[in-house]
Structure formats: C-alpha cells, structure tokens
Amino acid sequence: MNLASPTPRPAFPGSVGLSGLEVYPWPTADGLHGGSPHLHLTCTEGYVVVGGQGRLETLNHDEHAVHDLSAGDVVWFTPGTIHRAVNDGDLRVIVVMQNSGLPEAGDAVMTFPPQYLTHERYASTASVLGANGDPDPGRARARRDLAVEGFTELARQWDRGNRQPLADFHAAAAGLVTPRLREWTQTVTDGALAAAQDSLRQIDALSRGDHSYLTRATVSSIGRPDTQSLGMCGLLHAYDSLRRAGGPQSA
Template identity: 65%
Template structure:
C-alpha cells in the first residue's frame, strides 16, 4: 500500500505516550517491561515525571525522566516506564516504527514465551473482541512478574535468565523477520540512499530535488490505543493511511 504521506525524517516512527497510572505489585505505577530486537527507541519527555527501568548487558539501572530529558536505548534493552506523576513522552522509533509493528516481546515467564502461548498472553482483546484495559493490566502484571525474576537473577550474578529471554524472544519473532527486512529496505535504507543521491547531485551542481519539496501536516491522532507502556496515539498508521489509526 502506498503511504498517504511521505516518511518522517530518516524513516523514524513517532507516537505520543501517556504512561499508565496503574499501580503495580512492587508499589510503582506504569506499563509492561519489554524488549525490541532490531530497533533503537528514544523517549523525549514532554511533561510529568517518572523513571525508565532497564536491563541489558550493562546491567540493571534506573534513569530519571523529567520534562526536557531525552533517553534512548538500543535493541536488547528490556525497559519499563514508571509513572511518578502524569508522565507523558514522545517516542521516536527506528525503522518506520517497527517497535509498534511487531518488534517487541514482553518479559512473560518462560512458559509463556512459546508461539502457542505468547499471543494469548500478549493480547489486549477481551471475549467480546474489543480492546480492554483489564486485559492490558493482566498482561502488564504477567510481564512484571517475569521481569522481577530476571532482575533478581542479575543482582545475584546470574545473567542466564536474561540471555535465555533474548533467545526465546528471537525465536518468537522469526516468522516476522522477512517482513521487517522489507520495512527497513523500503524505509530507513531508502531514505539513506536518497540522501546520498542528493549529495551526489549537489556535487554536480544539480539542485532539482530542491524543487520537489513538500510540507506535510498530521493532526494529533484522535484514536487512543492500549500500548505496552501506556496509552498511545500513533502517527505512523495515520501517515500511511491518511486517516485514523486502527487498534493493533
């Protein structure tokens, strides 16, 4: 399908995120810990306050989130947004927003990290076929339980749980990898190649691409979705379809 609007700069993805205010078993508030396998992600804090809890090969750490802060992390980083007071961020994602189009695996306990059980645990759709905040809370709590065990093991000097989770996550996304490769090829790679062609053109005093410039505007998406970390307003579905995003 041809996009209704051109790619965002560098073929990134953009979403507004209002981190869940829901209380957790560890006396915090927030969303589901999860990991991306091929994409870096960036939080630009707009308002409120909170923290980003992470676990990767550097270890377990917590970063403060205050208005104006920018925090980013690479694939392999398990991350959890903690809401200490109306935390809102703009999320900038690599590869045309792949983190919200399948490149994400939540830290469910190992028995749920199978092709048969993971989709059911990850779904936010209720028995009536509608997105449900109750289901979003249930999957959040399940992911928090798995994350708590991974961080406990790490603090005890055992990183095998984290490594096993990475391998299980990689197995889960295997069926999507060819589609992801096409997204990167048509998005980020194509954008970089276009820039290189423009640079070569300028070397030859060819400015024709400057006469093809357009200005594009997208209003704030009206539809709010149940994301992993919080309530999402995603811009990429609007950019591609020229309308309102659908629940994913």
C-alpha cells in the first residue's frame, strides 16, 4: 500500500489560478442577486462566461460601469478595480486569476464599510467559518451583504463626483495586506516569474539551435473538483488548489 502524498502537478499556463464559479443566487438589499464586491491588490482577473446571464459592476478611478454577461463573453480587470458579480439567472463562469496563490493569501479585499477595514476587525468579519469551525453559508451571506453596503456608498459618492472615499478604501486595503508582502514576493517569484524565465530560457536555447528541452514535455489533467467552497462571489470549484495537492486526474 502506497501511503506517499500525491505529487503536485505542474503549474497552469503562466502560473494562473483557475476556478469554476457559480455566482450566488442570494438576493441583496438593493434587489439584485450575487456576490461580494471586492478588489485585488496585485492580480488581474478574468471571467470566461460559460452559462446563464448576469452583469459585472465595476468601479475604479476612471469609471463606474456595468458590463452585461452571457455565455461566451470574456471580461477582465486589473488590480484596483472593485467588481461585483450580479446573477440574473444561473450565471456560471471560469475564473482565470493572475498570480496563483495570492488571492488565497489575502490579495482580495472586500468593500466593507470603513470601520471594518482594520487589522483588528477585517479578518473576523471576512471569515466564513461558523461557531463549529466549518464553512457557514450564513456567514458568507452576511459578509456579502456588508460588502454590498460599503460598495453602494463608494459608488454613490463616485457618481456624485467625490473620489475621496474610493481613495480612502484603496489606502485601507493596501494597509491590510502590508504584513503579507514578503510572502507574496516569494509566491510570484516561484510562480509567474519562474514561468516567464522558463520561456526565456527556451527562446535562448532555440536561438542556439538547442531544442533538447522538447523531449521533456509532459501532459497533465484534472477532473472537475467534487467539493465546493464559499468564495467571495459564489460557490467555487477551485482547480488550482486541487492541482497543488496532486488531486484526482480526469478520465
């Protein structure tokens, strides 16, 4: 009997993160349905819509906009863009995330009202763990509602021409992640930077007439994850965590 731990698979292309997302159908105070508005500090994120209908509401320094989403659409947004996934009917997307590992390490900050954006309060407010230590949909829904409350005020102020609350939120989000930056540097160095350096070494080898690295090619696969987690925007099938754990291969 082999009790050895499964071997992690190679990184996804460019060391991106990959998840299947079913956007929450839960109603919100403003009559919409969907997830928790948030931004990323260092990750560009992309949605590939695979089913249903919905919208992506975004807010950054330049604009407050709404992007319609239906099957086949692709939308992506850079760090600093607050985004809110709105589910108008069975909205399902594949999420492609830059810098695999960083969102799980705190790169995403939700738009809670200012009093919750402190080191003392943010982590407990953002947690989805119930009293028994297990993920609790009620906690996920409560934090979503609080993030919608904060986002609604940010968008209202922006629409009135007042950019200061958004600037204040950016500053608070940056302050929250400061203790994690050394860890993040290592994640990017071992992930996206290493992938880019591999490509440059391959280009250099080809320029010297050396194509021997082609003999080291591999193929990897992963089946659809059986378990779901409570994400910020909806129920997640997280492929990257399964990849890192050496989870089941697809048939």
